[in-house]
Amino acid sequence: QVQMVESGGGLAQAGGSLRLSCAASGHTFSSYAMGWFRQDPGKKRELVAAISWDGANTYYADSVKGRLTISRDNAKNTVYLQMNSLNPEVTAVYFCDQDRFSGVVVSQPSANWGQGTQVTVSS
Numbered sequence: 001q002v003q004m005v006e007s008g009g010g011l012a013q014a015g016g017s018l019r020l021s022c023a024a025s026g027h028t029f030s031s032y033a034m035g036w037f038r039q040d041p042g043k044k045r046e047l048v049a050a051i052s053w054d055g056a057n058t059y060y061a062d063s064v065k066g067r068l069t070i071s072r073d074n075a076k077n078t079v080y081l082q083m084n085s086l087n088p089e090v091t092a093v094y095f096c097d098q099d100r101f102s103g104v105v106v107s108q109p110s111a112n113w114g115q116g117t118q119v120t121v122s123s
Contacts, residue, residue, distance in 0.1 A: 002026040002112040004096050009117030012086050020081040020117055022096030030074035033099045035059075035106035036081045038092040039116070045095065049081060053103035064090070086121045093118050 008020040020036070035050035049070040050059040058070055067090070069082040079096055093116040100108040 004114035006117040009119045011120045014123045018083045022079045024077050029077040033106045034079040037095045050106040088121045
């Protein structure tokens, strides 16, 4: 069974940094593209960053470009999200997931959601 365990969230001040981690298990991690998603209360989960199986290709939503950096360590089955220059607009619960089929893009999340990690940024 595929499992994702997110960590690293918390309360931070505007202008600060956080590094989220997602430890994956139960599948061949290095074969799949991975993504980070955010979810605001009452809203649909949305993809904010993604990375290909080998780390060579990344995607960022326009709203987060320049503030977030996604990376992965296939030896540790872990994907990271470095969040810099935090502002209250990034406050949300963050989840990671793999693509169901692709090693290059995240277009069909597998929906093996973990518990997420809450990021709260105060102004």
